[in-house]
Amino acid sequence: MTWWTEGMPWRSGRWSLELRGDELADIAIDGRVVLRSIRAVVRDADWDTADLVVDRVQPRDETLMLHVRSAGLGSSFTGVVRVEARQAQLRVILDLESAAEFATNRTGLVVLHPPTLAGTAVEVRHPDGTLTRSAFPREISPHQPVRDVAALTWQVDGATVDVAFDGDVFEMEDQRNWTDASFKTYSRPLDLPFPYRVSAGGRVRQSVAVSVAGKLAPAPPASDTITLRPGGSFPDILLGAATAPDPAPPVEPLENGVLVELDLRVPSWRAALARAAGSAAPLDVRFTGIEDAAETDAAAAALRGLDVRRVGAFASAGAAAHVSDADTVAALRAALDRAGVTVPVVGGSRSHFTELNRERHRLPSDLDGVTTTVAPLFHATGTEQLVESLEMQRLVARQAVAAAGGVPVHLGPVSLRPRFNNVATRPAPTSPATDLSEGYGAHLTGTPDERQSAPELAAWTVASAAALAVPGVASLAYFEEWGPRGIRSSDGGDLPVAAAVRALCDGDGGELLWGDSPDGLVWAIGRRCSATTILAANLDRRPRSVTLEVVGDVRRVELEPGTFRAV
Incomplete structure (x- = not known):
């Protein structure tokens, strides 16, 4: 894969977007992005997403028509997604029909708002016509910041943006929880069964109308400077244990x-522990x-x-599933x-x-460290999602450190796709x-990603480490x-990403x-021992010239697209 x-760009008057598969991405007016994307989704009872196949695209001056059908998970929807552009309004209309009965947790349009709106005031129009005032949250919100939505209105850079929804009642969640670079407005409300x-023969008909009053000011040019500053100890870099079948290379x-x-x-847990221990790490x-108390005693004894x-x-089931609640930790300690x-x-x-954000009240206060994981390709699987997640990983790391209250934070495993479906029924x-x-764990419960062998994954891994390694993070575990x-690979040969992991471990x-990225596309991380080594990565589509300011030293670094280098 590439x-x-x-994507396919489409422009009509003041409006532009990029069609990426079934996604209407980077919806912009006068060259300024106002929505991250609009797309139609079909999700089953386990929140798995059926493919929405685009059979035909009909671009015209003022309309863009997608003829679509769902594929997989027992779904059988066919229909259209239609875009209509006017001078100050863009409207997206969905009309799907199901050939057979289908149990779904969500079928309809979702709107992704850019994360740059964090802290922006928003007016919420409800289905009964009443108005309330809220804001896109600054901190990653554990629960829905806005509910019962018919329309949202906010101001940004001199313009007023209004997004109106029809066909269902909508609400918003903070997708930064999953390191998605968006706030998502969707139907139907999760309070409903x-x-x-x-x-x-059932139909799903929905529409989203995006209106802009006024003219957005031009976006300021991005800086090309990364300033690195001391941040305590460099985190340990770990690997996840292999979950693939024997024989181990x-x-x-x-x-x-x-x-x-x-x-x-x-x-197979005993065999998995023995194989991991065989690494001599x-x-x-x-x-x-x-x-099971007897099995827990056996597991504790196996660590001797x-x-x-x-x-x-972590608890296996119930309200605290996948979280370290007090009872689970007490049983382990005993x-x-x-x-x-x-x-x-x-x-x-x-x-x-x-889950850490929503359930941290369940964690006992005497933990010796706090853990959470990163798997960017949960809601979508495009590379854009991977790259955009990097700035969100920085937010997650900072918020995890704040929640930890002074004890070390251990982040990982970091994987491309989730290692299991935590919301499956x-x-x-x-x-x-x-x-x-037959393997175990993620090999049986997750999905691999072919980008694992891509050369660009090395640069992404360096950038991810740069994003996650904030003061208070004691370890990062990758792949x-x-x-x-x-x-x-399964025969033991290095993939391109191995070079990045070795450079981080050197x-x-x-x-x-550590320091901030100027635009989420170029990142740098350093280690100062007897000598200072800086790793700089470029996730942009174009070459970048980056200025690194490191404790009084200034260097200019040239980076090709999708690469990293040591300085």
Whole structure:
């Protein structure tokens, strides 16, 4: 595959957008983006998203017509997405018909607002005609900041933007929780029962009208300077343990460590622990399924004699699912005490930052560290989503550190796609094998991404580390040792991303040098030991010339698109 999505630009009068597959992206008036995107989605009862296949595109001067059909998950929708452009208004109309009955959690239009609106006042028009005043949240909001929406109006750079919704009641969520670069307005409200059913022959008709009064001021030019400053200790860089099937190839371990996730309800957990320990690297162990006391005691005892840096546990089900609630942590601590194992106990969320943000009141106050993970390709799978997530990763890291209250933060595994579906209603797939002949964990419950072998992933990984390594973050765990989600192939050969991980690991300890990206596309991170090394990455589509200011030293660095280099 190509790293970037090949889009089709469309322009009508003052309006422009880019068609990326089924997504109407970067909707702009007079060259200024007002909406990140509008798209139609079809999601099943597990929140999995069916493909929306675009069979035919009809671009005209004032209209853009997409003939679409859903594919997969038992869905059978066909219909159109129509864009109509006028002088100061752009309207998107969806009309779908289902050939068969379909249970869905959401089918309809979603609108993505750019994250630059954070802190902007917004007026909410409700279906009954009443008005309330709110704001796009500055901090990542754990719950819906705006509900019961018929229209949203805000002012930005000298213009008034109004977005009106028809066909259902809408509400907004803060998608920065999942490191998406957007606030999302969608239907139907989550307070209503789901899944709901669309009957055979049933229609879904919705529209979104975007109106702009006044003229937006031109966007200021982006800076090309990154200023790095000291930020405490450089974080340990770990790898996720391989979850692919045996046989394991011979690979050189990273001395910083391996993070291994073990579900004690699955018979192969002992084999997975033994294989991770065989790397000869220190272990960061995360348990689920500790509701069985005997199995938990066996797991704690299995840690004796191993080089374990920290251990965590997460609830498997119930209101605290995927979170380290007080009962789960207490059960882990008791098992460790009985086994005579003394090791720091960490906790947080194992699915997304969302769960840490929403459920952090469940975490006990005596944790030795706080954890959460990053998986940008949850709501969408385009490379634009990957790149735009970088600035959101910075927000997640800062907010996680603030929530941790002074204890170290451990971020990871960082993966491209989620390692499991934390909102699924069906049981996760498992193997009855006690060995690793079928793999385990993410190999069975997640989806690999072919960009794992892309050369540009190396630059993305450096940029991600630069975004996540804020003061207070003690470790970052990336991908897996080898396999479809690894930094090496299943035969042990290095993939391009391995060079980035090795560059991040090069050095022992040292001081972190960190700073902000000027535009989310160029990033830098440094380590100061006996010498200072800076890694700079360019995720832009074009070459970039970047000025690095590092503790009194100024350097100019030339970076080709999708590359990183050491300075």
